[in-house]
Amino acid sequence: MIRLTLSEARTLAHSILLHNGFTADHAQAVTDTIVAGERDGCASHGLYRVLGCVSSLKAGKVVADARPEVIDQAPSIVRVDAAGGFSQLAFQAGLPLLQAKARSNGIAALAINRCVHFSALWVEIEQLAEAGLVALAFTPSHAWVAPAGGHQPVFGTNPIAFGWPRAGKHPYVFDFATSAIARGDIELHRRAGKAIPEGWGVDEHGQSSTDPNVVLDRGAMLTFGGHKGSALAAMVELIAGPLIGDLTSAESLAHADGSKSSPYHGELLIALDPKRFLGDAADQHLARAETVFESIEGQGARLPSQRRYAARARSLVEGVEIPEALYNDLKALLA
Amino acid sequence: MIRLTLSEARTLAHSILLHNGFTADHAQAVTDTIVAGERDGCASHGLYRVLGCVSSLKAGKVVADARPEVIDQAPSIVRVDAAGGFSQLAFQAGLPLLQAKARSNGIAALAINRCVHFSALWVEIEQLAEAGLVALAFTPSHAWVAPAGGHQPVFGTNPIAFGWPRAGKHPYVFDFATSAIARGDIELHRRAGKAIPEGWGVDEHGQSSTDPNVVLDRGAMLTFGGHKGSALAAMVELIAGPLIGDLTSAESLAHADGSKSSPYHGELLIALDPKRFLGDAADQHLARAETVFESIEGQGARLPSQRRYAARARSLVEGVEIPEALYNDLKALLA
Numbered sequence: 001m002i003r004l005t006l007s008e009a010r011t012l013a014h015s016i017l018l019h020n021g022f023t024a025d026h027a028q029a030v031t032d033t034i035v036a037g038e039r040d041g042c043a044s045h046g047l048y049r050v051l052g053c054v055s056s057l058k059a060g061k062v063v064a065d066a067r068p069e070v071i072d073q074a075p076s077i078v079r080v081d082a083a084g085g086f087s088q089l090a091f092q093a094g095l096p097l098l099q100a101k102a103r104s105n106g107i108a109a110l111a112i113n114r115c116v117h118f119s120a121l122w123v124e125i126e127q128l129a130e131a132g133l134v135a136l137a138f139t140p141s142h143a144w145v146a147p148a149g150g151h152q153p154v155f156g157t158n159p160i161a162f163g164w165p166r167a168g169k170h171p172y173v174f175d176f177a178t179s180a181i182a183r184g185d186i187e188l189h190r191r192a193g194k195a196i197p198e199g200w201g202v203d204e205h206g207q208s209s210t211d212p213n214v215v216l217d218r219g220a221m222l223t224f225g226g227h228k229g230s231a232l233a234a235m236v237e238l239i240a241g242p243l244i245g246d247l248t249s250a251e252s253l254a255h256a257d258g259s260k261s262s263p264y265h266g267e268l269l270i271a272l273d274p275k276r277f278l279g280d281a282a283d284q285h286l287a288r289a290e291t292v293f294e295s296i297e298g299q300g301a302r303l304p305s306q307r308r309y310a311a312r313a314r315s316l317v318e319g320v321e322i323p324e325a326l327y328n329d330l331k332a333l334l335a
Numbered sequence: 336m337i338r339l340t341l342s343e344a345r346t347l348a349h350s351i352l353l354h355n356g357f358t359a360d361h362a363q364a365v366t367d368t369i370v371a372g373e374r375d376g377c378a379s380h381g382l383y384r385v386l387g388c389v390s391s392l393k394a395g396k397v398v399a400d401a402r403p404e405v406i407d408q409a410p411s412i413v414r415v416d417a418a419g420g421f422s423q424l425a426f427q428a429g430l431p432l433l434q435a436k437a438r439s440n441g442i443a444a445l446a447i448n449r450c451v452h453f454s455a456l457w458v459e460i461e462q463l464a465e466a467g468l469v470a471l472a473f474t475p476s477h478a479w480v481a482p483a484g485g486h487q488p489v490f491g492t493n494p495i496a497f498g499w500p501r502a503g504k505h506p507y508v509f510d511f512a513t514s515a516i517a518r519g520d521i522e523l524h525r526r527a528g529k530a531i532p533e534g535w536g537v538d539e540h541g542q543s544s545t546d547p548n549v550v551l552d553r554g555a556m557l558t559f560g561g562h563k564g565s566a567l568a569a570m571v572e573l574i575a576g577p578l579i580g581d582l583t584s585a586e587s588l589a590h591a592d593g594s595k596s597s598p599y600h601g602e603l604l605i606a607l608d609p610k611r612f613l614g615d616a617a618d619q620h621l622a623r624a625e626t627v628f629e630s631i632e633g634q635g636a637r638l639p640s641q642r643r644y645a646a647r648a649r650s651l652v653e654g655v656e657i658p659e660a661l662y663n664d665l666k667a668l669l670a
Binding site for chain 1: 483485559567585
């Protein structure tokens, strides 16, 4: 393993992205997200993703110098046209107006369109919660997941993320796929020649299957939580697809046209300002929310982001470790 | 069984509520909700609930003549103080301003405070979706449900409901508890002396239990979908509790003080206007949403509300049937 300080990790990612043709603002925005993932112990969303960013660019699947256009769509809606670039810069471009609208109107939405999306949603949600806002985010992906009772893919892994501000503490943040499991986990089982657990997928007749080949090639993944998870996956599909005028997971997969490229589609964020809901009583009511967290942690149960925050505390002191092979692959992109 | 036309069912519920002291506007609003439940085959939210409304009133748990106060809280927030009355009239009072704000600003929230709540959320969600809006609703209940990894109740059954408008069709609507199962289902097993399935609850040590007595008296119910369902239950607790300045499920249960009364707390609704997100392209994008529904139904999977809509079609022609014992109990309330 190779150990890097966070500053070294940042410099490495940033210089690779710049060297391979991304504009400085895209390189910076993507680096911020990728280093946050590595820092928080999410290796699958960490430095490894730099490889994918560069290969997407070489394959012509992302616009390296896309200039996000911010559109003041309605008093409580911001739209950002990402113009085929990665989602990060589009989010950054829309963030100030989203915050301003949430603060003045109480609730506001940010619709990001035509972005290439590979990142977890918690990075964005955390920024909103750190700014004192309650936040939700949704995005479709590629159609890999069958509806409850079905056997053909309709939904993407369709994540839902949520953030809640906590005074003097890291915000309460969750971010999970509405699929039972990440597609990558099923692929790892296939590579290892191992059966997958019941509940992850079905065969082409809708029967439960533990064969990763069957699920990936002929059947479909399943949602978490049966018909309830399936209903939520449909909701994400609708509100972060047609509602914002962007692609569904099926349309995104069709657009990828057999390539392994990241979804090209939209994302919906909603921000709510507790101060606008509660006025002067905001602090008092947010303190009552702390009672909810105490009653969860007090019985030994975990809050969703605790593992990430613990990894972050370690990384800030010790830096991060990445496999030497990954380090060498990254270095090769600077040649 | 006793068969009633919907008109007879309506007259029966309305006259009982009036006779027992509810004002005409409350009687009307509650009747609309209860008859909708009976009509749609949800007997547990149907005429049977009239008994609970009257007993709540006799027990001093609901204000029969509460006048909901509509507060224009912020450009995109309506608040309604239900003043201790049932939620239905408060929702009706806030609905016009919620719709107006969603239509002018793109997204808006309705916070209902200090209401007594016994109804399903789909009745309200459907009204918003029928008006062409996308809608979400959340409410806590009483603290009966443990967080994932825990053994003490923190959350209520904390439902999430969603609606999506469909041109010329019933809207896509779901409404489910984030608990694995309704508390009433566990109580039915207890009365029948039957074990409950794994996954519904835990004992006081957090071990899975199939004994309804253990789960109801010493342990806790579980959420659906493991840690993901638990995270969603926490979200509902927060955004429909402290965010709107109202009680958490634990506080609502404490307020009930050992009585069997309905939760007394708040509800959050969010409405989004596709026309504000999409402008002239709204119809075109809503048509793409139909492709999602077709790909679900086309493979033999069911949309969440199909059973209710089928029951509705039957009830509109044939009326509804209720047990004779229930009919007699209802008639007795007119004496």
